[in-house]
Amino acid sequence: MVSYWRQAGISYIRFSQICARAVRAAMKPQFRDEAERAAAANVKIVKPKKE
Amino acid sequence: MWAWREPRPGAWAADPMGTRGAQGFLPGPGWAGGRCLARRGDPTVTRAAGNYSPQQPPRPACLALGTTRPSIPRGPASLALGTTSPSILRALRFLPARPRGALWASQSARLPASPAPLALGARSGPVMLPARLLLRPAARALRPPPRARGYAEAAAGPVQMAFTFASPTQVFYNGANVKQVDVPTLTGSFGILAAHVPTLQVLRPGIVTVYAEDGTASKYFVSSGSVTVNADSSVQLLAEEVASMDMLDLAAAKSNLEKALSELTAAPDEVAKAEAQIRVEANEALVKALE
Numbered sequence: 455m456v457s458y459w460r461q462a463g464i465s466y467i468r469f470s471q472i473c474a475r476a477v478r479a480a481m482k483p484q485f486r487d488e489a490e491r492a493a494a495a496n497v498k499i500v501k502p503k504k505e
Numbered sequence: 506m507w508a509w510r511e512p513r514p515g516a517w518a519a520d521p522m523g524t525r526g527a528q529g530f531l532p533g534p535g536w537a538g539g540r541c542l543a544r545r546g547d548p549t550v551t552r553a554a555g556n557y558s559p560q561q562p563p564r565p566a567c568l569a570l571g572t573t574r575p576s577i578p579r580g581p582a583s584l585a586l587g588t589t590s591p592s593i594l595r596a597l598r599f600l601p602a603r604p605r606g607a608l609w610a611s612q613s614a615r616l617p618a619s620p621a622p623l624a625l626g627a628r629s630g631p632v633m634l635p636a637r638l639l640l641r642p643a644a645r646a647l648r649p650p651p652r653a654r655g656y657a658e659a660a661a662g663p664v665q666m667a668f669t670f671a672s673p674t675q676v677f678y679n680g681a682n683v684k685q686v687d688v689p690t691l692t693g694s695f696g697i698l699a700a701h702v703p704t705l706q707v708l709r710p711g712i713v714t715v716y717a718e719d720g721t722a723s724k725y726f727v728s729s730g731s732v733t734v735n736a737d738s739s740v741q742l743l744a745e746e747v748a749s750m751d752m753l754d755l756a757a758a759k760s761n762l763e764k765a766l767s768e769l770t771a772a773p774d775e776v777a778k779a780e781a782q783i784r785v786e787a788n789e790a791l792v793k794a795l796e
Contacts, residue, residue: 462779466707481748489748
């Protein structure tokens with residue numbers, strides 16, 4: 455019914471990240487670098503300074 | 506029903522048609538659940554008890570409908586049934602008079618020669634007739650519009666699948682016309698042909714096989730994602746990480762699998778155990794795909 459990872463409290467997003475990392479780790483080296491670069495987070499968090 | 510609220514000064518004077526109702530705002534007090542309790546041409550407007558202030562004059566029109574009509578002379582039968590429609594009066598002429606309450610007796614204007622209503626019960630207001638009796642024959646002849654195609658019915662004419670398959674970095678198929686797609690989902694693997702039942706599925710690590718029009722099969726390993734089959738036979742397969750079979754390394758997959766298995770046995774808590782289990786299953790799928 456409910457998947458084991460959902461029961462343990464892991465969301466599908468996290469499941470997807472873990473699977474993607476496993477696939478990237480099993481790639482051949484020349485393809486792995488491109489994949490790692492593309493998959494790096496492209497979100498920058500800037501906290502406004504309070505004055 | 507709303508509680509009594511004092512209307513704005515001048516609300517009555519500014520509103521000669523009585524569209525605003527006793528409370529000074531629309532809809533009028535004859536509304537209950539969106540339906541007008543008063544019929545057209547009713548010389549009175551019904552109020553729930555406590556909702557009517559004696560200072561306000563009773564309006565000569567139906568407040569909820571906001572129209573005035575010349576008053577239709579009412580015989581005892583029409584007063585008893587609360588309607589002047591001849592067809593309804595003919596149909597219901599054998600019914601006894603409905604008991605009415607004191608509020609109805611005091612508020613409703615009646616012809617001089619009409620009999621007093623029975624003092625049974627506390628019911629006030631006109632009789633609520635079943636809606637089907639009030640429908641005109643023409644309205645009853647209206648049929649609901651024909652429904653759209655149900656899933657169990659066959660698709661009309663030849664349908665083609667518009668297949669879109671992409672990862673965040675690359676598009677493999679974009680509205681392409683393919684014969685069949687095999688997808689691995691969390692609930693099992695299945696093949697999608699044109700005119701497949703619309704469905705939404707979530708992918709697990711496995712192989713996606715695309716059979717083109719000429720029969721050639723292309724395989725891709727996907728890590729996770731979603732597949733959408735729409736009613737117009739368009740299929741969208743969006744994957745997180747896609748690798749064609751020649752980009753993967755069997756030896757690396759095997760060593761990763763063993764590492765994940767040892768992590769699983771050494772996991773301290775539930776979450777770490779679940780994460781290790783996910784890694785084990787992903788690597789198992791990789792090994793199975795590459796062998």
